[in-house]
Amino acid sequence: MGRESWLLWWLSLWSSACLWLRAAQAKTVQGGFSSAAARAGGGQVVAQFQFHGDCALLYVRINNVATAIGKEAKLHLFQAQAWLKLQESPQEYNCVQKLSKAPLTMNMNCTEQNLTVSQVPYPDTWYVFYVDKFTCEKNYENSESEDVQFEMVLLNPDTEGNPLDHFSAGESGLHEFFFLLVLAYFVAACIYAQSLWQTIKKGGPMNTVLKVLSTVLLLQAASAFANYLHFSSYSKNGVGAPFMGSLGELCDIVSQMQMLYLLLSLCMGWTIGRMKKSQSKPLQWDSTPTSTAIAIAVVVAQGCILWFLCHPSLVSISLIFRDYQREKIITIGVVLCQLFSMVLLYRLFVSHSLYWEVSSLSSVTLPLTVASGHKSRHHF
Known part of the structure; x- marks a missing residue:
């Protein structure tokens, strides 16, 4: 592979990675809650956000409420460090026990819902998981179940304390x-x-x-x-x-x-x-x-x-x-x-x-030049 081809490949790889990272970090998230994905990972990771302050907000809008109610759909919020500790000890906690330790949960039984994330002592990364009644079942065969389409907005308080800031704590400024x-x-x-x-x-x-x-x-x-x-x-x-x-x-x-x-x-x-x-x-x-x-x-x-x-x-x-x-x-x-x-x-x-x-100017304008390797006979 020539130098030019290698450079083009490298640039295309980086631009694709940057585009993916921009999309992954978006704080207005759209997609579908999947029972299969939630069961495969012990909860479907929907978003992550660095909340701060006392008026941070999570807003969710779903299209098919009846499907969400039938699945007993919920959102669980974990602080990043707490979730990593739970993942490091898989033998101590089963699926249900892990999810029960979520400090914040939201039952999705309405078209539009808000969840206030308050009393955050310092800015921290939070993971948002989708969970339903099939997530921890061992004999799950309903792989063709309908996904719940959603739109999620994560907001931090602005300078006036209103939850209108899309920037996470790590992006503010x-x-x-x-x-x-x-x-x-x-x-x-x-x-x-x-x-x-x-x-x-x-x-x-x-x-x-x-x-x-x-x-x-x-x-x-x-x-x-x-x-x-x-x-x-x-x-x-x-x-x-x-x-x-x-x-x-x-x-x-x-x-x-x-x-x-x-x-x-x-x-x-x-x-x-x-x-x-x-x-x-x-x-x-x-x-x-x-x-x-x-x-x-x-x-x-x-x-x-x-x-x-x-x-x-x-x-x-x-x-x-x-x-x-x-x-x-x-x-x-x-x-x-x-x-x-x-x-x-x-x-x-x-x-x-x-x-x-x-x-260059001095070499042209000076009246007297001395050749290299020779000494001038004139003393000033």
């Missing part, structure tokens, strides 16, 4: 963060875009690097804008715009690959002295096995580099925080580290470009 990020990109573009464009138009040995960095910056800005649009829609309907969310993830992935390409090119000997090659071509690589091995080793070993190691580092750091804080720490931290690294790289290469420009 991300909408505002991406708004500020897009605003910062816009202000920076208004201030620096013209001068940067003039620097790129002048050419020089840093021209290609600045083009790659600018492409990466545009991809990062597009990713931030797409995520902002996704969260804006998410705040209204609990589903968001999955396409925009996946597009933001895809732009971020492509920008990281561009940065990796730039770093590999620099490590493989692309220097100022090699810029005699055509400026229209991409960065030129040495193709010898030795240079390739050295370059890969150098890139792997570059632990000062914020762009690629910030994510695993922040994941490790986030483990000391509570579960609902980890996603925000990782997301915000990665974006800020990448943005900071972009600023540093721009400062470095723009200064080198200006140095080259001054050096």
Whole structure:
């Protein structure tokens, strides 16, 4: 498999995974309650949500109430840690005993029902399970039973205490963060875009690097804008715009690959002295096995580099925080580290470009030049 084919396969895999994760995390959930699925797993996992506050709400609307009543359909809510402890000791509790330990239950005997999740001491992940009279039966043969179609909305209290916020505790604040990020990109573009464009138009040995960095910056800005649009829609309907969310993830992935390409090119000997090659071509690589091995080793070993190691580092750091804080720490931290690294790289290469420009002008305008390897006879 060639390098281009491998990259396309990798991008398609990531975009599909991101699309699935966006759909799995939606806080307005639609589907069907299945007796077979509930019996196979000791309860059908319908949704998970990080409730907080005293007025969190779970709203359920079902279509066929008669079927739900005939099945004695219920919803059981478990805190994640409590459910995991029950799963770790399968011999101590049977199916009925496990389900009886649910702190919150809802009998589905109406078309529309609400369940208030109150007195949550701190934000925590809750699992919502569907259970009916067939779930714990050993001799269950009614596999053709009709599913109960439903729509479920999970809400947290907003700033005024009303249960209207679709964001879980782990996602609250991300909408505002991406708004500020897009605003910062816009202000920076208004201030620096013209001068940067003039620097790129002048050419020089840093021209290609600045083009790659600018492409990466545009991809990062597009990713931030797409995520902002996704969260804006998410705040209204609990589903968001999955396409925009996946597009933001895809732009971020492509920008990281561009940065990796730039770093590999620099490590493989692309220097100022090699810029005699055509400026229209991409960065030129040495193709010898030795240079390739050295370059890969150098890139792997570059632990000062914020762009690629910030994510695993922040994941490790986030483990000391509570579960609902980890996603925000990782997301915000990665974006800020990448943005900071972009600023540093721009400062470095723009200064080198200006140095080259001054050096080029001085070599033309100075009246006296000294050849390399010779000493001047004139003393000043």
